[in-house]
Amino acid sequence: MLDHTGIVVTDLALARRFYDAIAGALGLATISNGPESFLFGKSAAEPIPYLWIGTLRPSYWVEGSRAGINQMHVAFRAGSEAMVQAFHAAGLAAGGRDHGPPGPRDGVPGYYGAFLLDPDGNNIEACYRSNF
Template identity: 75%
Template sequence: MLDHTGIVVTDLAKARRFYDAIAAALELQTADNGEEAFLFGKSAEERIPYLWIGVTRPSYWVEGSRAGLNQMHVAFQARNKAMVDAFHQAALANGGTDNGPPGPRQGAGDYYGAFVLDPDGNNIEACWQGDVPNYRE
């Protein structure tokens, strides 16, 4: 299970615009986390799991690490195909780059996903895998 993960970005305002847009498309939220970071997740009531996004250099980084050097992949669960489509449109309209348009993925069964690169080159996905019984309502 995911508790949290995090990515470092180079421009917090640009990242916030991008993640605010895809949060709205996926019915998720962003929340401030100090002056140098924000959180992306379900809600203030359901705080975990979350994605930390900030400009602070993490203490665990090895020498030579920087934003975008080791591309991160994060996939967010969508309730349906329309939500995947909305995610892709919101991402592209807010600084994202297409990395795989919405559609089924060959050999993946009942899987419909879309991939975008965020402003720092991290691969962000939204996917629908049929009727997932544990999707938050």
């Protein structure tokens, strides 16, 4: 369903540390694509869908936009509850902030998720759906 999306960050090295950590926990990868950005996805061999993460100002931004002003939410699919827990632990260790610990979510049967805020305040989630 998703081809790509992107977020602008203020400190690329700090963001890379965070996203490298959660990529490893989810069995995903970060892929360098230039000095001012990187991609977060399955692998270099299977690059789509991806999350673009960089310090460049996108041409489509409206005047007044800046990193962190419009919090974004991205949910990554995990293969198990253990992967959700690993995502949360890895993200916290790499500078993320807790925004909802691993656990089931009310109102969504078979849903297990965890939420982190990345270094710029974007809401990053990992979720496992036992009924899919």
